[in-house]
Amino acid sequence: MGDRIPRVFLWGHRCEIAKPADSDYTGLRRGARGRGRLDHGRSTLTFPLRRNPTLTLDTDRVNSNDHLCLGIDVGGTDVKIGLVDDQGVLLYRHRTSTRELGAPDSVFQYAIEHAHAQADALGFDPLQIAAVGLAVPGVLDRDTYCLREVVNLPDGWKDVPLLSKLERISQLPSVVVNDANAAAYAEHDHRQLGVRSLALVTLGTGIGCGVITSGNPYGGDHGSAGELGHIAIDFSDDALPCTCGSQGHLESYAGAAGVVRRANQAARAAGSTAPKTPRKIAEQAEQGDELCLEVIRQTGRYVGQAVGQLCQVLDPEVVLIGGAMTFGGHASAVGRRFLETIQQTVVQTTLVQVGGNVIVDYASLGNDAGKLGAASLARRRMRSMPVVQSSSRNLAKTE
Secondary structure, eight states, X not given: OOOEEEEOOSTTOOEEXXXXXXXXXXXXXXXXXEEEEEEETTEEEEEEEEOOOBOOOOTTTTTSSOOEEEEEEEOSSEEEEEEEETTOOEEEEEEEEHHHHOSHHHHHHHHHHHHHHHHHHHTOOGGGEEEEEEEEOSEEOTTTOOEEEOOSOOTTXXXXXXXXXXXXXXXXXXXXXXXXXXXXXXXXXXXXXXXXXXXXXXXXXXXXXXXXXXXXXXXXXXXXXXXGGGSBOOOSTTOOBOTTSOBSBHHHHHSHHHHHHHHHHHXXXXXXXXXXXXXXXXXXXXXXXXXXXXXXXXXXXXXXXXXXXHHHHHOOSEEEEEESOSTXXXXXXXXXXXXXXXXXXXXXXXXXXXXXXXEEEEOSSGGGHHXXXXXXXXXXXXXXXXXOOOSOOOOOOOO
16 A cells, blocks of 8 residues: 555545555546637637546545446556546546456456445445446447457457446446547547537557547447548558558558658668657657657648548547657647647648538547546446446456
């Protein structure tokens, strides 16, 4: 256990709670309403935003009838867990090694038991955990909730009925969703977009995209919607090969490896040495390195071409850029120029009714988005079900 720390959550009073390693009692509130205004090209969109003030835990109210929802975001490196209340407040976050837990049964059992223990530590009745949402990477079959293609997960995740397993172990209303769509849903909910559409493009080692249409996650008929990294942007005979076996795909040019490869090629041509990571490329660009600035500008054009194709097909209200490779985002002059290049390319490559109206901006919720979206979808599932009175619930044990 870590140090005992004063933390802030809800409603007005401070308390001390023991903090486990790799855990954080955040009090990240998404429930307060505000108004947001984004300008892009010829369009302006004003919509409500949910703010994230730091709030405090009122020990006189934590044992109320409020429901908690558990969000589980499974990645190749970490399993991320979050407890979220009825107002969309992320009360607690925790992460642990995916490899150490292994197969789905172990992950689900750990997450449920850990969530029960931390709900109790927060002063809630563990029975107030009313629903569970699971976000997973890969191609998710929308009928069976099995992963048909597994991305960097341990053995035991492919072709397993994840929803039925999660419901059996948790004995709670449950949802299973692709991780990109979970993150997109959290960003959509954060902006209170209602039935309007949003796409969240994530840039990193790979390039993914979560899609929300009419207020709902869209995975496609075969679980492969939003694979933006595999949109072709180069149709020439010498287009770069893609890891999927095809060639000319966005990921080969604008994924992290593609960015570093292009920087190395430009450096060799100039007789110099290129940085080894996108982060280092961004740092040198901030210092005025022309080679790195051009690599980032070209990356923005590549991403903008793919986003333009996405927009021309979906005509979304908002497209957000997130992930680990935003070159500093809004906090950096280089990141702001990168976003401007994407915006300009979208406008240049689409009909005026599309490029002139879509809002292209950076995402807001960072690494919390997956578990927040999973928990929010679980809450929506819970609220759609008839109310059943129950005085107790036992955890099912794994076989």
